[in-house]
Amino acid sequence: MDEYKRLKRELMYHGVLVDFYQDTMRIPGGHEVKWDLISHKGAAAVVAVKDDGTLFMVRQYRNPLGRMTLEIPAGGLDSREEPPIACAKRELEEETGYKAGKIEHLIDIFTTVAFCDEKISIYVATDLIPSKQNLDEDEFINVESYKIEDLIQMIYDGKIQDSKTVSGLMTYYHKYCCK
Template sequence: MEEYKRLKRELVANGVILDYYQDTMLIPNGNVAKWDLIDHKGAAAVVAVREDGKLLMVRQYRNALERETLEIPAGGLNGREEPTEAAAVRELEEETGYTCGQVELLNSIYTTVAFCNEKIDIYLARDLKPGKQHLDEDENINVEAYSVEELKQMIFDCKIQDSKTICGILTYAAKFAPESA
């Protein structure tokens, strides 16, 4: 494969959770192109499985979609250096009130590779213990629980459209609940 070369990177805007850059790129065929880049510090998500086999889900309003979504618990890292496992455990407790005794990596995804470097590590959490939510001031999250079969049907019916949630649920189903895969 021929080489692409970045000629210039310009910061267009700083955001709270991401920065927007415009890159000037030299393409192998000799053309010069402008490419957008969204720089994200990363995130972690968690498929939390109760003893009864149901998965904890969070229902919350998402401004970008102007509606509520049903998702696995997740959130951004508190800086690029924060271990994603620690972030997943923190987000599980903050959003659902549950703590966990066991965590393991399920999958890692890049959400939008054409223009964004956001990476989300998705963990499996077991040995859950209920507690109290610790929501941010701008969060209003309802915690719900569903079977793997119910969630898969919601994915197939296009009721769940969030990529990390789809990836987490289907990876869990394939690896740990193969009878439902």
């Protein structure tokens, strides 16, 4: 690591969700290079397990892909200091209309390590308690339920490609369903 040194970090753009930086780095051999960094305050996601064993999923439009996607409930931290578990609980209720009676950490992932520092903490929520869906004004979400085996098949068929969803579902499946 001593061979890599950040010489300068310049904020190129401050956005609503992300900040874009350009780093000047000294790399092995003494060369200086420019590297891009997208900085994100982080997020949390939830594998929400209903009493019948099916999982809540959310279907929503994703602008970068230009299409609807099927994902586990998730959302961004309000600040870098917010505990991810608090975000996970909030997003579960906001998106599905259910509170977690029990929630436990499943896995942490970094979404795109080559140019982004976004970390998503993924949780498993059980003993779900009906509450009220509370979507943001720009959110339009359909809540659906699926068996884990069907979701795993959708991953293999390329119908689910979102990294947090694939990571969360596969980890849940191997930790809780393949004993």
